[in-house]
Amino acid sequence: MSNVQTAPQTASTHAADAAGPTPAAESRTRTLTAAQSDYLYPWVRPYYGEPLALSRGEGVWLTDVDGDEYLDLFAGILTTSVGHCNPAVVEAARAQMERLGHTSALYVTEGQIEAARSLADIAPGALRTSCFTNSGTEAVESAVATARLYTGRHEIVALRLSYSGRSTLTSHMTAQGAWRLPGGGVDGIVHARSPYLYRSPVGAGPEATDFFIDDLVEVIETTTGGKPAAFFAETIQGVAGVIVPPPDYFRRAAEVIRSYGGLFIIDEVQAGFGRTGERWFGIEHWGVEPDIMVMAKGIANGFPVGATVTRPEIAEAWQGPSISTYGGNSISMAAMHATLGVMKRENVRARAAERGAQLRAGLEALKRAHGWIGEVRGMGLMQGIEMVEDRDGRAPDGARAGALLEAAREERLLIGRGGLNGHVIRIGPSLLISEDEMEEGIRRLAAACRRIDG
Numbered sequence: 001m002s003n004v005q006t007a008p009q010t011a012s013t014h015a016a017d018a019a020g021p022t023p024a025a026e027s028r029t030r031t032l033t034a035a036q037s038d039y040l041y042p043w044v045r046p047y048y049g050e051p052l053a054l055s056r057g058e059g060v061w062l063t064d065v066d067g068d069e070y071l072d073l074f075a076g077i078l079t080t081s082v083g084h085c086n087p088a089v090v091e092a093a094r095a096q097m098e099r100l101g102h103t104s105a106l107y108v109t110e111g112q113i114e115a116a117r118s119l120a121d122i123a124p125g126a127l128r129t130s131c132f133t134n135s136g137t138e139a140v141e142s143a144v145a146t147a148r149l150y151t152g153r154h155e156i157v158a159l160r161l162s163y164s165g166r167s168t169l170t171s172h173m174t175a176q177g178a179w180r181l182p183g184g185g186v187d188g189i190v191h192a193r194s195p196y197l198y199r200s201p202v203g204a205g206p207e208a209t210d211f212f213i214d215d216l217v218e219v220i221e222t223t224t225g226g227k228p229a230a231f232f233a234e235t236i237q238g239v240a241g242v243i244v245p246p247p248d249y250f251r252r253a254a255e256v257i258r259s260y261g262g263l264f265i266i267d268e269v270q271a272g273f274g275r276t277g278e279r280w281f282g283i284e285h286w287g288v289e290p291d292i293m294v295m296a297k298g299i300a301n302g303f304p305v306g307a308t309v310t311r312p313e314i315a316e317a318w319q320g321p322s323i324s325t326y327g328g329n330s331i332s333m334a335a336m337h338a339t340l341g342v343m344k345r346e347n348v349r350a351r352a353a354e355r356g357a358q359l360r361a362g363l364e365a366l367k368r369a370h371g372w373i374g375e376v377r378g379m380g381l382m383q384g385i386e387m388v389e390d391r392d393g394r395a396p397d398g399a400r401a402g403a404l405l406e407a408a409r410e411e412r413l414l415i416g417r418g419g420l421n422g423h424v425i426r427i428g429p430s431l432l433i434s435e436d437e438m439e440e441g442i443r444r445l446a447a448a449c450r451r452i453d454g
């Protein structure tokens, strides 16, 4: 293993000073929080009753404006895939900035071609043609536009509980009320049931897959004109609370949409780039090849890159004109190239499987200790803890999940939250997290759980 991920201190040194925010941190944070609400839209809303203002990072460690240090198991929403300020990524971006910063997509750049080539190398099957934008939202928009142009059709079947972005279209592909832009829906988007086994009305056995697939067919038959352009799904629904579809779901869903003449689009914004362990992309675990794939977040370790990848004959349908001023820009492409290089050298697919198993064992132990953990689920380094009032009734317990987020912060541990009721804790650290760091993370999480027991 290279030293790119070496933490500034050992995990045990970090453990020693995990005693909660200092008074100085509170006052500086308060000043910044007040300024934030003076100058920024209210929707730019940070976590925590008293928001956290961060100023430095290295690997899985973050330091706030007053010098308190946190262990980060959420990675800026599963995005700093090879760790904060990974030296190889920082150096690649810095060197590119010194050589040539912005040109716009009006000119050919080697970096963009190389980035597309490296995606073609790792994308499943015949997927080899890419376009680059600046966010997951734009990558989803591009995927939908591609499917519509290729099929000459309009309607998109998405899944309930999904999260697809913040534009007008993608916020209405999103099927969680709170995340949709107000003011009505967008034409041509319908939603089938999320394959949410824990809350399936027919249980979690094999009949559940039949139930979800039947619903997909019914939605197409009853709420579209029978000619959908595409079925669109996240491999693992992240914002929904790490919902992992059953093993045969995607193969059968792809068969259904193709039988109606539509394409199968998979969103790997959260699950991609080794996070699920063993494979580059989550969908490979389901053994089905999508027609279009959407990527962002972990692709460039925090540099703004969205990618839409498809087969050449499908991409051919979009002749343009269309442009993204910053899409595929040299600096982001250099960062992406460096990120993928680190991922290959460090074998993140194997590491995510190993550290994921370690994390999962730790979370299962927490479930045994606390009756309010209804389910632990996920793959590799994308795991969730569903919190319930009790295991029999399974009523979602968003209040306790909120308390756990705050308690973890007191333990100087950063985790995430999701679920329709904010009742799922989400964990998705850098894929380079070490065994000791993971152990320390589990220890801090256990301490946070004890704080909110009772």
Ligand SMILES: Cc1ncc(COP(=O)(O)O)c(C=O)c1O
Binding pocket: 077, 134, 135, 136, 137, 138, 140, 163, 164, 165, 166, 234, 238, 239, 267, 268, 269, 270, 296, 297
């Ligand atoms: C699955 C998925 N798709 C798309 C997006 C939108 O990405 P962005 O916030 O980069 O626009 C997100 C963001 O969380 C996501 O989780």
